[in-house]
Amino acid sequence: MTAKILILPGDGIGPEIVAEAAKVLECLRQDHGLDATLDYGLLGGGAVDALGEPYPEATRRQARAADAILLGAVGGPQWEALDRPLRPERGLLAIRADLELFANLRPAMLYPQLASASSLKPDLVAGLDLLIVRELNGDLYFGQPRGIRTLDNGEREGFNTMCYRESEIERIARVAFAAARQRARRVCSVDKANVLETSELWREVVTRVAGEYPDVALSHQYVDNAAMQLVRAPKQFDVIVTGNLFGDILSDCASMLTGSIGLLPSASLDARGKGLYEPIHGSAPDIAGQGVANPLATILSAAMLLRHTLDKPEQAERIERAVGQVLDQGLRTLDIMADGMTPVGTQAMGDAVVAAL
Numbered sequence: 001m002t003a004k005i006l007i008l009p010g011d012g013i014g015p016e017i018v019a020e021a022a023k024v025l026e027c028l029r030q031d032h033g034l035d036a037t038l039d040y041g042l043l044g045g046g047a048v049d050a051l052g053e054p055y056p057e058a059t060r061r062q063a064r065a066a067d068a069i070l071l072g073a074v075g076g077p078q079w080e081a082l083d084r085p086l087r088p089e090r091g092l093l094a095i096r097a098d099l100e101l102f103a104n105l106r107p108a109m110l111y112p113q114l115a116s117a118s119s120l121k122p123d124l125v126a127g128l129d130l131l132i133v134r135e136l137n138g139d140l141y142f143g144q145p146r147g148i149r150t151l152d153n154g155e156r157e158g159f160n161t162m163c164y165r166e167s168e169i170e171r172i173a174r175v176a177f178a179a180a181r182q183r184a185r186r187v188c189s190v191d192k193a194n195v196l197e198t199s200e201l202w203r204e205v206v207t208r209v210a211g212e213y214p215d216v217a218l219s220h221q222y223v224d225n226a227a228m229q230l231v232r233a234p235k236q237f238d239v240i241v242t243g244n245l246f247g248d249i250l251s252d253c254a255s256m257l258t259g260s261i262g263l264l265p266s267a268s269l270d271a272r273g274k275g276l277y278e279p280i281h282g283s284a285p286d287i288a289g290q291g292v293a294n295p296l297a298t299i300l301s302a303a304m305l306l307r308h309t310l311d312k313p314e315q316a317e318r319i320e321r322a323v324g325q326v327l328d329q330g331l332r333t334l335d336i337m338a339d340g341m342t343p344v345g346t347q348a349m350g351d352a353v354v355a356a357l
């Protein structure tokens with residue numbers, strides 16, 4: 001059946017990097033038998049300008065009808081002064097909530113060609129290949145009540161609610177164990193069970209779910225220790241599963257182990273495997289329109305889309321091999337430049353990947 005892919009270029013460098021990923025998908029469509037249609041829609045600041053909302057009804061309909069979505073990035077200084085509900089980033093939260101995208105998969109793998117770009121010593125990161133599975137629909141980011149209130153003595157107090165239901169923990173744990181089965185069969189669950197009741201339940205439920213996956217080894221770490229271990233000995237991890245807040249922080253930390261934010265893709269999946277795929281970086285307004293952004297994270301997001309939602313692992317590998325080849329050829333955008341190399345622009349990088357395909 002023909003798969004429907006919705007492309008949301010977004011703001012800033014979004015349209016530039018997405019154009020290169022679309023070229024790659026077009027190439028697979030025309031030359032390698034990918035049966036898919038590509039449709040385009042608006043999300044973020046551009047959607048506010050055109051239709052008055054960051055996640056307009058038209059996009060909602062397109063997103064619900066699509067099998068998978070590829071997003072560039074949203075946001076920029078020109079929309080920062082808007083009321084909160086109109087800010088581009090709200091569009092992102094809205095589409096995640098609307099499509100119930102509860103599982104955020106963030107691989108952090110080091111291309112051997114880029115070992116010197118990591119902030120850690122090369123021997124600590126050589127061969128690094130870890131996957132962070134972050135719960136995306138719960139925790140402090142969505143828990144009620146929340147707000148800023150004024151106390152009897154006139155002082156103001158900010159408050160949020162950390163909460164997880166058993167069913168929410170079970171479903172994210174299953175995603176992590178299933179992912180581990182495709183990898184090195186190790187899951188490390190990260191929590192703060194020594195202090196937080198929410199984490200106490202998290203640990204209990206993850207341990208129970210582990211019983212369904214006897215072939216996968218489960219370990220637990222407190223989040224403070226996990227943060228330390230990520231920069232001390234990151235290769236000890238295969239799959240890390242954690243809640244929304246801890247995952248937000250740890251996944252950004254893990255991304256830097258690989259040297260560049262411009263290289264890492266991500267997936268946000270619902271219970272049926274439908275997903276929104278996007279690079280982990282933002283809209284980079286500082287370099288937007290200059291043709292220098294690295295499109296590889298977005299191109300690799302398209303590979304994840306083919307693997308996780310369209311079940312086309314061979315097409316995904318084709319893209320990943322092509323990216324490896326262009327790095328082997330010494331092609332580098334500015335963010336991953338090393339001494340003695342000549343930088344290429346966004347389009348030239350995309351063209352090189354297509355040529356390698």
Ligand code: NAD
Pocket residue numbers: 013017072073074075076077089092261262278280281282283284285286287292293294295297335
């Ligand atoms: P950012 O990720 O956009 O940029 C951080 C730094 O990394 C910048 O110096 C930028 O030039 C560089 N960079 C990012 N992507 C790059 C690429 N592909 N190639 C080369 N260099 C790249 O983060 P920020 O500056 O904190 O945020 C900018 C805007 O993006 C804000 O409006 C923010 O809200 C938004 N944002 C959106 C998303 C998303 O859409 N998922 C995620 C994070 C931030």
